[in-house]
Amino acid sequence: xxxxxxxxxxxxxxxxxxxxxxxxxxxxxxxxxxxxxxxxxxxxxxxxxxxxxxxxxxxxxxxxxxxxxxxxxxxxxxxxxxxxxxxxxxxxxxxxxxxxxxxxxxxxxxxxxxxxxxxxxxxxxxxxxxxxxxxxxxxxxxxxxxxxxxxxxxxxxxxxxxxxxxxxxxxxxxxxxxxxxxxxxxxxxxxxxxxxxxxxxxxxxxxxxxxxxxxxxxxxxxxxxxxxxxxxxxxxxxxxxxxxxxxxxxxxxxxxxxxxxxxxxxxxxxxxxxxxxxxxxxxxxxxxxxxxxxxxxxxxxxxxxxxxxxxxxxxxxxxxxxxxxxxxxxxxxxxxxxxxxxxxxxxxxxxxxxxxxxxxxxxxxxxxxxxxxxxxxxxxxxxxxxxxxxxxxxxxxxxxxxxxxxxxxxxxxxxxxxxxxxxxxxxxxxxxxxxxxxxxxxxxxxxxxxxxxxxxxxxxxxxxxxxxxxxxxxxxxxxxxxxxxxxxxxxxxxxxxxxxxxxxxxxxxxxxxxxxxxxxxxxxxxxxx
Numbered sequence: 001x002x003x004x005x006x007x008x009x010x011x012x013x014x015x016x017x018x019x020x021x022x023x024x025x026x027x028x029x030x031x032x033x034x035x036x037x038x039x040x041x042x043x044x045x046x047x048x049x050x051x052x053x054x055x056x057x058x059x060x061x062x063x064x065x066x067x068x069x070x071x072x073x074x075x076x077x078x079x080x081x082x083x084x085x086x087x088x089x090x091x092x093x094x095x096x097x098x099x100x101x102x103x104x105x106x107x108x109x110x111x112x113x114x115x116x117x118x119x120x121x122x123x124x125x126x127x128x129x130x131x132x133x134x135x136x137x138x139x140x141x142x143x144x145x146x147x148x149x150x151x152x153x154x155x156x157x158x159x160x161x162x163x164x165x166x167x168x169x170x171x172x173x174x175x176x177x178x179x180x181x182x183x184x185x186x187x188x189x190x191x192x193x194x195x196x197x198x199x200x201x202x203x204x205x206x207x208x209x210x211x212x213x214x215x216x217x218x219x220x221x222x223x224x225x226x227x228x229x230x231x232x233x234x235x236x237x238x239x240x241x242x243x244x245x246x247x248x249x250x251x252x253x254x255x256x257x258x259x260x261x262x263x264x265x266x267x268x269x270x271x272x273x274x275x276x277x278x279x280x281x282x283x284x285x286x287x288x289x290x291x292x293x294x295x296x297x298x299x300x301x302x303x304x305x306x307x308x309x310x311x312x313x314x315x316x317x318x319x320x321x322x323x324x325x326x327x328x329x330x331x332x333x334x335x336x337x338x339x340x341x342x343x344x345x346x347x348x349x350x351x352x353x354x355x356x357x358x359x360x361x362x363x364x365x366x367x368x369x370x371x372x373x374x375x376x377x378x379x380x381x382x383x384x385x386x387x388x389x390x391x392x393x394x395x396x397x398x399x400x401x402x403x404x405x406x407x408x409x410x411x412x413x414x415x416x417x418x419x420x421x422x423x424x425x426x427x428x429x430x431x432x433x434x435x436x437x438x439x440x441x442x443x444x445x446x447x448x449x450x451x452x453x454x455x456x457x458x459x460x461x462x463x464x465x466x467x468x469x470x471x472x473x474x475x476x477x478x479x480x481x482x483x484x485x486x487x488x489x490x491x492x493x494x495x496x497x498x499x500x501x502x503x504x505x506x507x508x509x510x511x512x513x514x515x516x517x518x519x520x521x522x523x524x525x526x527x528x529x
Contacts, residue, residue, distance in 0.1 A: 036061065052073060105153045131176065
């Protein structure tokens with residue numbers, strides 16, 4: 001291949017060449033790479049693609065028989081700076097963690113460097129196998145001995161990581177690769193190199209401040225309670241996750257299942273922090289009592305009751321296989337739940353209406369509950385024989401009455417806390433539409449017919465018995481005292497308005513009688529006999 005060709009990127013699907021500034025193929029939308037990554041690994045084909053980038057099968061330029069899986073970090077143009085920093089940090093953290101580890105059950109890192117265009121890549125051991133999650137989906141639950149044999153290899157790899165200060169934090173079936181049986185046959189289920197632990201992208205490095213506690217990183221289904229809480233963690237989070245994987249290998253499902261609906265992950269984390277998993281022997285009766293007790297201890301919500309190290313967990317698994325009828329641990333009667341973080345607690349709390357004023361229609365005024373003098377018909381004040389002076393007084397009195405009524409309605413439409421009662425609306429049965437989501441039903445007898453949306457207390461609560469007013473006022477809350485004061489003021493204004501109207505009517509009537517009497521006496525005094 002020419003030197004100029006090496007300066008361009010290629011698409012392994014359509015074999016087209018593009019300038020180095022391109023990151024993906026315009027035709028295939030696949031990531032582009034240099035034909036020789038890092039001038040060491042010659043690309044053969046694309047074998048995988050994920051959110052972090054793409055993985056290519058490549059062979060060494062000096063040793064064609066040495067193949068590797070080269071993972072190239074793909075940075076998307078226009079993505080947020082924080083997202084890009086997070087991706088780069090995870091990529092570098094995985095490479096650093098793998099660089100510290102050398103174990104038969106951990107994928108081996110060959111090379112880690114920066115490409116010519118600035119992108120990062122790492123060349124790892126090429127694994128010929130399938131994830132444990134795919135094995136479980138195809139085969140179903142495994143036999144106890146085979147499941148324990150697989151997990152013992154996982155625990156050996158995790159123990160190696162713990163000794164150099166690395167906590168994986170994401171042990172799950174997707175990150176456990178089950179290798180194909182060796183070509184020479186044999187008992188593949190007990191083969192020493194049958195599994196490989198991969199993906200240290202969210203691993204916590206002991207001397208790296210960027211990976212300290214404070215974030216709930218990992219896969220929710222396999223998270224330890226303290227990890228889900230976002231608090232301080234240690235090696236025991238990997239013990240919990242490994243036990244959750246063993247639980248799934250034996251029962252066909254993880255200890256906790258995410259519920260359907262919104263906020264599924266948050267509700268799942270709340271369940272992990274507050275509940276115990278279902279008994280394993282109820283899901284898989286073939287599991288021995290000893291093995292069930294070992295898994296229960298490793299999955300205990302209180303981490304102080306779990307195994308202190310993965311080596312202790314592995315030793316207990318071997319003991320359970322040797323003595324299947326012996327219960328090796330008993331869960332305490334009470335294991336206190338963990339306190340829920342704010343975000344999780346809000347997801348668990350029952351939903352409440354955020355604003356009643358936007359949900360319910362305004363009230364419809366009715367004249368059924370108003371006295372006759374305030375109904376729309378009113379009293380006809382334009383009788384014949386009424387003097388102009390009396391009509392003027394009546395008009396001014398009606399204006400005063402209208403202002404008093406307006407003030408009365410304004411005060412009556414306020415609750416004790418100053419919120420308009422028109423913002424509340426009741427359904428036909430007298431309870432709030434929406435059911436029992438944090439609201440108590442209001443009896444129909446307490447709803448006024450004059451204001452379909454105003455909630456009014458029963459009359460008995462407005463009329464105190466003589467001699468008990470002071471004792472009741474002393475026992476009322478400040479808001480109830482203010483409400484009682486408003487009601488008394490409303491009653492006084494109402495009485496004043498009625499008194500003004502009554503006085504006006506009586507005065508106008510007396511004026512009419514006086515004028516009629518004077519009209520009858522004038523002819524007799526002028527045209528007398």
